[in-house]
Amino acid sequence: xxxxxxxxxxxxxxxxxxxxxxxxxxxxxxxxxxxxxxxxxxxxxxxxxxxxxxxxxxxxxxxxxxxxxxxxxxxxxxxxxxxxxxxxxxxxxxxxxxxxxxxxxxxxxxxxxxxxxxxxxxxxxxxxxxxxxxxxxxxxxxxxxxxxxxxxxxxxxxxxxxxxxxxxxxxxxxxxxxxxxxxxxxxxxxxxxxxxxxxxxxxxxxxxxxxxxxxxxxxxxxxxxxxxxxxxxxxxxxxxx
Amino acid sequence: xxxxxxxxxxxxxxxxxxxxxxxxxxxxxxxxxxxxxxxxxxxxxxxxxxxxxxxxxxxxxxxxxxxxxxxxxxxxxxxxxxxxxxxxxxxxxxxxxxxxxxxxxxxxxxxxxxxxxxxxxxxxxxxxxxxxxxxxxxxxxxxxxxxxxxxxxxxxxxxxxxxxxxxxxxxxxxxxxxxxxxxxxxxxxxxxxxxxxxxxxxxxxxxxxxxxxxxxxxxxxxxxxxxxxxxxxxxxxxxxxxxxxxxxxxxxxxxxxxxxxxxxxxxxx
Numbered sequence: 265x266x267x268x269x270x271x272x273x274x275x276x277x278x279x280x281x282x283x284x285x286x287x288x289x290x291x292x293x294x295x296x297x298x299x300x301x302x303x304x305x306x307x308x309x310x311x312x313x314x315x316x317x318x319x320x321x322x323x324x325x326x327x328x329x330x331x332x333x334x335x336x337x338x339x340x341x342x343x344x345x346x347x348x349x350x351x352x353x354x355x356x357x358x359x360x361x362x363x364x365x366x367x368x369x370x371x372x373x374x375x376x377x378x379x380x381x382x383x384x385x386x387x388x389x390x391x392x393x394x395x396x397x398x399x400x401x402x403x404x405x406x407x408x409x410x411x412x413x414x415x416x417x418x419x420x421x422x423x424x425x426x427x428x429x430x431x432x433x434x435x436x437x438x439x440x441x442x443x444x445x446x447x448x449x450x451x452x453x454x455x456x457x458x459x460x461x462x463x464x465x466x467x468x469x470x471x472x473x474x475x476x477x478x479x480x481x482x483x484x485x486x487x488x489x490x491x492x493x494x495x496x497x498x499x500x501x502x503x504x505x
Numbered sequence: 506x507x508x509x510x511x512x513x514x515x516x517x518x519x520x521x522x523x524x525x526x527x528x529x530x531x532x533x534x535x536x537x538x539x540x541x542x543x544x545x546x547x548x549x550x551x552x553x554x555x556x557x558x559x560x561x562x563x564x565x566x567x568x569x570x571x572x573x574x575x576x577x578x579x580x581x582x583x584x585x586x587x588x589x590x591x592x593x594x595x596x597x598x599x600x601x602x603x604x605x606x607x608x609x610x611x612x613x614x615x616x617x618x619x620x621x622x623x624x625x626x627x628x629x630x631x632x633x634x635x636x637x638x639x640x641x642x643x644x645x646x647x648x649x650x651x652x653x654x655x656x657x658x659x660x661x662x663x664x665x666x667x668x669x670x671x672x673x674x675x676x677x678x679x680x681x682x683x684x685x686x687x688x689x690x691x692x693x694x695x696x697x698x699x700x701x702x703x704x705x706x707x708x709x710x711x712x713x714x715x716x717x718x719x720x721x722x723x724x725x726x727x728x729x730x731x732x733x734x735x736x737x738x739x740x741x742x743x744x745x746x747x748x749x750x751x752x753x754x755x756x757x758x759x760x761x762x763x764x765x766x767x768x769x770x771x772x773x774x
Contacts, residue, residue, distance in 0.1 A: 282764035283771075323753060325760040338519045347517040348753050349549050352738050354519070369713065369735055370706035384717060 268335055269437055269468040270298040270321070275330035275344070277313070277320045290316045294330065296487065298437075300466040303459075303482045305473065308489035314472040317489065318439045321470070322361050323351045334359070337436065356384060360435040364445045366426040368414045374400060375410045378428040385433060399428035402458070404451045420446050427451070431458050438462065440471035444478045452478055523585050525550050525689055525722040526571065531580035533566055540566040541577065542746035548690075550585075551720035555737030555754060557730060557769070563746040564726045568694050571724060572611050573601040584608065586689050606636045610683030614695035616675035619682065622668040626678045627653065629667065633685045652681040657711045673704035677711065684715065691716070693725040697732060709735055730770070734758060742766045 276292035291313040298304055306314045319325045321332055323343055332343040336358055341350060355361075368377055375396045382392035400410055403424040409417065414425045423446055430443075440459075444452050456479055463469065463482055473479055476486075528546040532539075541563040548554045556564045569575040570582065573593060582593045586608050590596065593604065613619045620629050630649040639645055653663055658677040667675045676696060683691055696712070697705040713736060716723050727733055733740055734754060741751040742763065750763040761767045 279760065280762065282767050319759070324755045326752075326756060326762065336519070341518055342515070345513075345515050347514050347520070348739050348751075348756075349517050349520045349552070350515075351753060352552065369710060371703075371710050380717075 266299040266301065268297060268299050269302075270296070270335070270470075271331070271333040272296040272321070273331045273333075275317070275320065275332060276328045277316055277325055278328050279325075290320075291489065292329070294489075296470075298468045298470060300436075300468055301463055302484050303463055303469045303471065303479070305471055305476055305479070305483045305486045306489055307472075307476065307486055308491075312489045314489055315441050318361070318441050318470065318472060322355075322359065322439055324361075334437065356381075358436040360430055360433070360438045361441070362427065362430040362438060362443045363441045364423055364426070364443060366414060366422040368422070368425070370415055371413055373411045374405065374414045374417075374425045377414060377425060378432060381429060381433045395432060396428065399432050400425070402454050403428050404448070404454065420448060420451070423447060424451050427455055427458075431455075431462065434462055434465055435467055438467055438469045440469060440473070442472055442474050445474050456482070520549055522550060524548055525585050526724070527581075527583045528567075528571070529581040531567065531570060531582070532578045533563075533570070533575065534578055539563075539746045541570070544580075544743075544746070544748055546571075546724075546741070548722050548724060550722055551716075552739065553716060553723045553725060553737045555733035555740040556724065556726045556743060557728065557733050557740060558743035559728065559769075561745075562743040564743050565694055567743070568611075568692050568724065568726050571690070572609055572692055573605045584690065606633065607686055608688050609690045609692065610686070610688040611692040612676065612679045612683050612694065612696045614698050616667055616672070616679055619679045620667045620675065623666050625664045625666055626658070626670070626681075627663040629678055630682045630685050633682050637686055648685060649681070652685040653678070655684060655715060656681040657707075671704070672700050673708055676700065676708050680708075680711065680715075684719075684721075687719070689722060691721045691723045693723065693727075695727050695729075696725070698727070698729065705732075712736065730758070742769065 273295050275294040277290040279288045281288060294317065306317060308314055316325060320327050321343065327344040330344060334341050334343050336354060343351065375393055378396035378400060379392035382395055383389060397410060405421060405424045414422050427443060443455060459482055524547045526546065526548040531541050531544045533541040544567060558564045566575060570577055576594060583591060584593065587604060593601065627646065627649045630652050631645040634645050634648055650660055650663060654660060656677040658674065658681055667678050697708050700708060709732065725736055737754045740754045740757050741748050742757065744765045750757060750761065750766045757766060758770055761770050
């Protein structure tokens with residue numbers, strides 16, 4: 265029997281905008297289960313809350329209500345209410361978030377950025393850099409750029425660095441926020457191959473893709489958020505702070 | 506509907522090691538001004554805790570208390586390295602200095618505060634080692650040069666006094682001095698304010714690298730949100746001596762809950 269990785273029940277998110285004295289409703293009543301090696305595609309029109317949902321699971325956004333039960337290698341934990349330090353630990357070890365945007369530190373070389381998760385997980389610097397170069401090569405970043413600072417790279421090159429970093433370490437759960445946007449054909453197929461490998465290794469994934477056709481062969485289930493959630497709406501903010 | 510700030514997060518479940526630093530109910534009043542108003546701080550091993558807030562919010566006072574430079578009006582301060590001492594503020598000044606010099610490193614915004622500007626850079630670092638009882642000249646020089654090298658300071662200039670160095674180099678000397686005794690806790694008070702942008706990036710990179718290699722617990726105070734976003738894992742937002750919000754750095758910056766944090770984040774260029 266495949267093991268459950270994530271159980272989401274009644275998840276709800278809204279944003280409080282104090283300067284407008286309003287709150288913006290994003291979604292509510294989301295239920296979802298995800299098992300090892302399963303790939304779930306989130307779909308729905310722009311603004312329906314697909315990326316918001318990924319960020320709420322990752323705890324970049326604080327859920328307003330509901331549970332996000334994650335079956336970690338360390339045990340069961342509700343990500344919606346977990347202590348910040350536990351979430352930070354799980355992000356370092358088990359939960360990955362892949363976006364189209366690179367968060368690069370200035371004056372840090374591309375290969376260093378990619379190698380960092382491996383070094384933090386305890387691998388030797390040399391081994392980590394070798395693996396980083398391998399993945400930079402797979403995603404099509406030219407060798408002459410490996411020692412350069414990605415802050416100066418084109419959008420597509422930055423994204424390749426970002427993907428190499430995000431996928432260098434197998435995770436238990438991967439959240440994919442439009443990782444194929446602005447990638448060329450070669451990098452896109454390298455990404456799909458890598459996601460396929462990770463899926464075969466048992467990594468569970470939830471993804472938002474602008475062109476779902478890119479990952480068609482990996483999709484086990486599709487969830488349409490336009491059906492699952494009510495439309496975004498503004499509500500008056502009447503909670504004392 | 507439940508408001509997020511009314512939702513209490515659980516106690517740590519997986520991180521079961523005791524925090525490196527625990528402060529409870531810290532308070533300090535200067536005349537009519539409440540600088541720090543019943544603040545709690547917890548920092549875990551190997552994490553970077555950022556503290557942001559406008560000038561006068563109490564963030565630097567809090568950092569000085571962590572460095573045992575400032576005695577609070579009341580409050581409890583415990584370091585894991587001194588498990589048997591329940592409150593470091595109850596120790597006499599001599600015992601506090603011992604802990605401060607051996608277990609806590611600090612980098613100030615102004616190098617004049619942390620360095621003897623006319624003594625050699627290596628001498629400034631060696632001073633720390635002397636306090637810890639090291640007396641052999643050869644060992645002092647070797648350890649000082651190791652600390653300077655780890656701070657990415659060019660060793661060809663190790664005998665130059667800080668007064669002859671650039672701002673970025675002076676900060677590296679402060680950093681070398683701060684890490685010379687391999688402290689459990691490294692405190693940074695606006696470490697890159699006043700440096701030009703390219704030097705700022707180099708100093709931050711050095712700090713991050715050192716922190717990752719040595720798994721030091723770091724507390725960094727800055728009014729620059731970009732510095733905190735680059736460096737910190739968790740962040741506390743202070744206003745008028747109080748902590749108005751705290752959380753994971755991406756959450757506080759992308760989904761701020763408190764009106765003041767929303768103002769602060771939206772005001773960033």
